[in-house]
Amino acid sequence: MTDAATSKASLNKFEKFKAEKDGLAVKAEIEQFASIGWEAMDETDRDHRLKWLGVFFRPVTPGKFMMRLRMPNGIITTHQMRVLGEVLQRYGDDGSADITTRQNIQLRGIRIEDLPEIFQKFAAVGLTSIQSGMDNVRNITGDPLAGLDTEELFDTRDLVHQVQDAITNYGEGNPEFTNLPRKFNIAITGGRDNSVHAEINDLAFVPAFKGGSRESVGAHGCAPVQESQEKEFGFNILVGGFFSAKRCEAAVPLDAWVAPEDVVAVCKAVLEVYRDNGLRANRQKARLMWLIDEWGMEKFRLAVETRMGKSLRSAAAKDEIDWEKRDHIGVYPQKQPGLNYIGLHVPVGRLYAQDMFEVARLAEVYGSGEIRLTVEQNIIIPNIPDSRLGTFLAEPLLQRFSIEPETLTRGLVSCTGAQFCNFALIETKNRALATIKALEAELRFTQPVRIHWTGCPNSCGQPQVADIGLMGTKVRKDGKAVEGVDIYMGGKVGKDAHLGSCITKGIPCDDLQPVLRNLLVEHFGARPRQEVAIGARG
The missing domain is CATH 3.30.413.10 (Sulfite Reductase Hemoprotein, domain 1)
Incomplete structure (x- = not known):
């Protein structure tokens, strides 16, 4: 930052600790951190500067860190996926991973003592987590x-x-x-x-x-x-x-x-x-x-x-975004004759070590050893020959990571939520899955509906781009503070994209299902299954 810019700003606490020591400086101190443990670390190094290396202290899981990888264009190899699975495997039930809305993966359950070895494993297969947090450019x-x-x-x-x-x-x-x-x-x-x-x-x-x-x-x-x-x-x-x-x-x-x-x-x-x-x-x-x-x-x-050092040409009169948004779930032919890509739906983007090993195996056995991630938190396996499609589609993993998920499940996106994130005001992923399954049991749908959950106003789950967006908040019910949501509607992606707006505030999560049911019926053509069945008999 220039002297002029510095003089204009009365430094807040973040600017002060950045001025004292660049976040990237802790890269040389990883061995020391591993030897002394997280509790003995300088708090600013632990809580903030480690984020420059993609390592995040989480107060809700003290001693168990999150790591955020850089995965440009959301593409990784089977070797890289296996390494991520191996890192998680050592942490047992504490180890899990999330595909994010920026086409990358976050690992959970990481211990500070293991960071030197983890970084060595990453380097050996071309993975990096550098500059993936705080005041840096995030995954591209x-x-x-x-x-x-x-x-x-x-x-x-x-x-x-x-x-x-x-x-x-x-x-x-x-x-x-x-x-x-x-x-x-x-x-x-x-x-x-x-x-x-x-x-x-x-x-x-x-x-x-x-x-x-x-x-x-x-x-x-x-x-x-x-x-x-x-x-x-x-x-x-x-x-x-x-x-x-x-x-x-x-x-x-x-x-x-x-x-x-x-x-x-x-x-x-x-x-x-x-x-x-x-x-x-x-x-x-x-x-x-x-x-x-x-x-x-x-x-x-x-x-x-x-x-x-040169002028920019004026914008073209129109861009070429002229299709509605695709979610890439299912089986599709590639431009390469005889090859296909298959999009797997990963419920709310959550992966465990065994899932990562299995996805890597499928991509290696049937494809070309490449795996792709989407901003909808799903997985694409490309380069599968026509001759292998039938065998691939019979693989047991596709029972959980479906190519034909139910309508609401298909369009579901969720941030990490209060289970692991100290910013989140509500639990999101498990609640989102349970709510969607209950609604799918009640209703039939004639069109896709994208529902996004986010645990706080930071909007990692991007509720403003959803058909229905749910933002975590605290509300009062029966005189007590409980978990609730503000509801957004009208987000549009693809052609003529625009943000949605808040339509109602402060709905307790315990009261949310009938509210969503009514929105789905009134605005998205959903019909109660019982009504559909009676109509069919009539």
Whole structure:
């Protein structure tokens, strides 16, 4: 941060401890931490700076840490998945993992004494957790079908890796980007259905063509329309999307278009402008959108151009997000003849060691040793030959990780909740599963419904992008404080994405099921199963 920016900010406690010691400095102290144990550690190192290495102290499970991995574009190998399973296996019932809404995995139950060995295991298979927490760029999301989709416009895999390598110095840690005002999210999509939820990222790149005409590929099997000339492919840029306890905003256009080869430079320039000028006095106003509000978009864009040393071209008139959002669950042909990808539904993203071993086995035996994660907390196994489909679909794991889940189960997303997270005001994952199963037993559905649960206003479960979003809160019932939710509706993903809004506040969780039942009947065409059965007999 520049002297000018520092002088403007009366340092809060976070800025003070960052000024005293960069979070990345604890990388050299891991052996010492392991030898003295978590209780003897400096509290700031334990509670905050370890997050720069992707290690999170959790007061609700003292002595059992969480680790957050970086998995660019949500792609890992079977070798990497097995290593994660081996790490969890040693912790028995305390060890579990969650697929997050940013296409990566978090491990739970980790002991500080094991960190040196764990980091060695990670390094041996190319895994890193560096800069995955606190005031850093979080996991960079990309299309889960990159390189597989028959109608994708750009394969995001290499580009996402390039951005991560620039920000993290190839996974070793990069002090240039370890002191941002707050966390920062980047997404790059090369498909037509906004699979990364571009609108909720601080910086997002969505496909768009500049110049003359091109052949437009018909969506979902429609015939191509031949146009006159080839257009130049690139990305329109969106900036400022974020969720926080104080404010939620969708990303807005920067009015800039870049070719793929300039994406890394844009990411670095935006981060440098944000790092050196972002608001730091009040952490509730430290996200990128607050800086854009203060400066105006024209000044912000000019600052980015100055950092890049060149002008940005104006945005293409329209982007190519013209499909409704896909969830990728099921069996689908790839662009490679004779190969398929299969999307497995993982209930609320929760995995255990044996699950990880089994997923790795399936990807190795039937596929190419590759596993992909989605922002809906599910798994894709690609490159399965036509000849192996029948055998794959008979595998026992698919009884739990279904390719044909029930309607509400299919669209269910949940944050960690109070079981492991000290920020959460309610328990989410187990409650979400139980509530959904009860509703599915009562109702029949004619359309998909996406229900997202989040334990607190930090919105890790992203209720604002759901058809029905549930945000944890505390409410009073019969004179006592109990767990409850605020209900959001109207979130739209895919084409014409936008955020939903709160429709009602303070519903006790014990009273939630009939409220959800009514919403599903009134707004989503659900019908009571008993009524459907009577109608069929009549």
